[in-house]
Amino acid sequence: MQVTNQTGDQHEIPTEGGKTNQYLLPFILITSLFFLWGMAHGLDGILIPHLKKACQLNNRESTLIDTSIYFAYFIMAIPSGMLIKRFGYKNSIITGLLVFAIGAFLFVPAANSRTYELFLFALFVIGCGLTILETSANPYAAILGPAESSSFRLNLAASFNGLAAMLGPILGGIFILSGINYTPAEMAAMSDTAKTAYLLEEASAVKLPYIILGSVLVLVAIIFYFMHLPSMKSKQTENEVKPGFFSVLKFSHLSWAVVAQFFYVGAQVCVTSFFVRVAQKEAGLDEKTAAYFLGIYGLLFMIGRFSGTFFLKFVKDYVLLSIYCIISALLCLVAIYGSGITVIYALGGLGFFMSIMFPTIFSLGLVGLKSNTETGSSWLVMSIVGGAILPYAMGTLIDMKHDDIQAGYIIPLICFVIILYFGVFGHKVKNSIS
Incomplete structure (x- = not known):
């Protein structure tokens, strides 16, 4: 069976016994990806003030958190497309999940050493994983079913991204932010030992949430590995110059x-x-x-x-x-x-x-x-x-x-x-x- 999506591209959808495959479970899994990368971005608004405090940064330095993530999108956009062409949507999604997970787990050594540069590298790795996931999941959600409902599917999946945008800051506020803020004068009055202990404790607050996030990502990658996903192959229209x-x-x-x-x-x-x-x-x-x-x-x-x-x-x-x-x-x-x-x-x-x-x-x-x-x-x-x-x-x-x-x-x-x-x-x- 052949369908044409809203952008005019044609895709082959496999059929069995003359009937189109059921896409509900694959779509649910794809939708979970929108939620997961929404959580990553939802936590950014918490990480910036938190690491500004834990690593003693100015405003400009704290925004390097955004730079690390979003620069990865610029670097990985084209390689992500090549990855999909070479290995398909399913393998690309699994790769994106695992790269995302590696970045999340890197928060542990970054917090243990309170090294801002390592935090930035971890966030860059997360950004690379997010780019692969978004480049794979957005078009896949659109073509996973009849062409006439592609816009509905994409907007429905994106709504779970919005749900994560709400839950991410709330959960981050509960599990990452301590609510303890000292003035510069109070920090200066602390002994070196007390100050170091306080800053390490603040930095360590990110470990458990990101360990849980990384573990969930690995679990989802395993589910995708064993799940059959319909293969969508692009077909270029004849006589169309690219x-x-x-x-x-x-x-x-x-x-x-x-x-x-x-x-x-x-x-x-x-x-x-x-x-x-x-x-x-x-x-x-x-x-x-x-x-x-x-x-x-x-x-x-x-x-x-x-x-x-x-x-x-x-x-x-x-x-x-x-x-x-x-x-x-x-x-x-x-x-x-x-x-x-x-x-x-x-x-x-x-x-x-x-x-x-x-x-x-x-x-x-x-x-x-x-x-x-x-x-x-x-x-x-x-x-x-x-x-x-x-x-x-x-x-x-x-x-x-x-x-x-x-x-x-x-x-x-x-x-x-x-x-x-x-x-x-x-x-x-x-x-x-x-």
């Missing part, structure tokens, strides 16, 4: 989508990376309560995914994207100039209005590409490197402003203005393959 890696950017809407995705991912990571710290500094919350509010942000993100999918039945995708960008820019202004708990409400609102941006930009960028979809997808995955660069810029700005975290939110504000341009003008298809 341009090179760089020449595909001649499609202006794809080029603008790559730019928009770069700034969207950067904006999202900026918002969550400093959420806990701004909640402590501006709203006067303790770090555990701040982590809870970050979990509420994740809840709003998940609700936004569901409601956005509903609204898209009645509103053009580029119109909804543009409206959400305007609202997000206004919420950034509240985060910059507001005070107290209002700032946290504004950041929570951003979770709702950012929720549809990634998949919407992704789909708009691939319109009309047909067999060039694979190359276009690689570019859009590589653009996730915005999450490595823009938070570093934000941390640098905050340090320059003498730890004025609110001032740093001008970075995501600029991002939303650029994405708005894509929603209004840049998405328009000026050249496509007929």
